[in-house]
Amino acid sequence: MAAQLPFVVRALRLEADDVMSVELAPEDGRAVPAWTPGAHVDLVVGDGTTRQYSLCGDPGATVLRIAVLREQAGRGGSAWVHDRLRPGDRVRLGGPRNHFALEPAPEYLFVAGGIGITPLLPMLAQARARGVAWRLHYFGRARQRMAFLGELAPYGGRVRVHPSPEGSAPPLDGLVDGLPPGGLVYACGPQRLLDGLRAAMAAAGREDRLRTEHFAAPAGADQGERGAFTVRLERSGIEVRVPAGRSALDVLTEAGAEILSDCHEGICGSCETRVLSGAVDHRDHVLTPQERAAGDCMMPCVSRAAGDRLVLDL
Ligand code: FES
Structure with missing residues (x-):
């Protein structure tokens, strides 16, 4: 699970109608974590859930900058940022992670x-x-x-x-x-x-x-067979059976595993989990073809075992 670290809100700025940028500085004088363009962070919002926001500042700056669109039909995270967050407030951030990095090209x-x-x-x-x-x-x-x-x-x-x-x-x-x-x-x-x-x-x-x-899973995504499989959590020594039709994330969380999650649709990357062995049936929209082929991580909110068993670094 990615660690969540404390940050302080340094500045808020209305960048356009319904779009607020937020500058966040690490608490306790820590250095800003290294990141590359395309990366995002997980912001823990008022109800304790997380939202993903792309970093839109300068990787060399001493603050991280995100920009938040107020989503009228959202679950309340963006409204919390717009209406409640103020300079000096403490927040927790996970990441940064990058599944959208700029590949070399002419x-x-x-x-x-x-x-x-x-x-x-x-x-x-x-x-x-x-x-x-x-x-x-x-x-x-x-x-x-x-x-x-x-x-x-x-x-x-x-x-x-x-x-x-x-x-x-x-x-x-x-x-x-x-x-x-x-x-x-x-x-x-x-x-x-x-x-x-x-x-x-x-x-x-x-x-x-x-x-x-993606902001949302493409229509028609995740339509494949959702058969049962076994997952071993190597560090905890727990073994669970994920039944047909249920997500591995739900079953593992019930079993006591701590896995960050947000979208439950395979688009945010919050639940990324290291795979130690077993083939994965990838159904997310985060990993690149190369990352899928490497087979060493998965998004358990949507992805499943391609065979009967997976061993995860949990
Ligand atoms: S919770 Fe978003 S990718 Fe799994």
Whole structure:
């Protein structure tokens, strides 16, 4: 389980309508944990549950910065940040973790939808530092709802801002035209945008060049057989049977294992657990194909054993 450490809220700033940035400094003079663009942290919110937020500041800074969209239909975590959190408050953070890191490429196309700009923001600086060409297309419902436009302004013509009213399809035609072989597309935003982009790239035969971070599990995900299997928790010496139709996370938590969790849909990465042996039937949307192939970690909220038995580092 990732450790949760104490931080102090240094500053809160309204970056756009319903988008608040939060700067967090480690308590007790600890150094800021090292992180790379694309990483996120787990913020423990008012009711003790966690939420994942991408780091959107400078990896060299002495504070961590996140930005939180107030979700009108959310579970209350974002409203707690907006309405309750104040400078000087103490919070606990897990992570940072990164399943959306910038792979080397000769050119990047970044595509952001709304608050999906957050993981991409530090990637732009990283791409520039690498001397690699890049472009950003930033979609949102209206300019006043789109955070960090001021920070993007110095990038000039590399950034295209597309305010598009709710309900209208984002103009994705031709977006990937001109991307050289080996170029990569990094996208984060609402599922509709990611689905449209995936379809456009599939039509161009370039779906393998797309890297995404999800806000929600894609429709139709996790539809496979959910058979029973046995899990051994190596450090605790416990062995449990996960019945068909139940998640390993639920069964292991009931058995006393301490595993962070949030989304229960395989998209946030909170429940990442080390696998010591056994083949995994990966059903998450976090791990890259390479990480899946390595077989040394899994998201037990959705993933299962490919065989009859797994041994976990718990
Ligand atoms: S709880 Fe989010 S990936 Fe498992």
